[in-house]
Amino acid sequence: MNRDVCSTEYDFVKEARNQLFTYCSTIQPADFIKEVAPFGRGGSMRNLLVHIANVYEHWIGNIALKQPVPYSGYDQFYHIEQVVSLYTTIDELMTCFLQESEDLEAVIPFELNGVKSKATLLKIFTHTITHEFHHKGQIHSISRSLGYTPVDTDIIHF
Helix, strand or coil: CCHHHHHHHHHHHHHHHHHHHHHHCCCCHHHHCCCCCCCCCCCCHHHHHHHHHHHHHHHHHHHHCCCCCCCCCHHHCCCHHHHHHHHHHHHHHHHHHHHHCCCCCCEEEEEECCEEEEEEHHHHHHHHHHHHHHHHHHHHHHHHHCCCCCCCCCHHHC
16 A cells, blocks of 8 residues: 555545534534543543544654654543644644655554554554544444434545
8 A cells, every 4th residue: 555545545534534523513512521431531522532633643643753742631622623623733643644654564663551562654554544433433322322313424425
């Protein structure tokens, strides 16, 4: 897979994300930050969106680009507009990653939970985008449990 394909794929991710952001803008602010017990990572729509951003910050920023990217905190964001702004910086990280990653098969060493490992840039890219879609499903489930009707954010539909 080359950079152009990855760039196009990330454009699809952004389209789906923007659909989710538009949907989240219809959620009451109290529900957006409400923690729902069965869901991990803080269990709120806001917390999951920030967690997704944290994974981009970690894997793309800190590991792949070797930049000291600080992690965003949940309590920095109370409204969807603030989260949308956070993702502007995530998109900038991804643009940098896609421009600088000439060899997506390059192997990058890292340490996770005290265990040394390595992964290709392509695997890091794939991990971050599939991780986002996993949690997007949880965000839909949380909203459904709060009485909302989620919108379709599957890439194939737009």
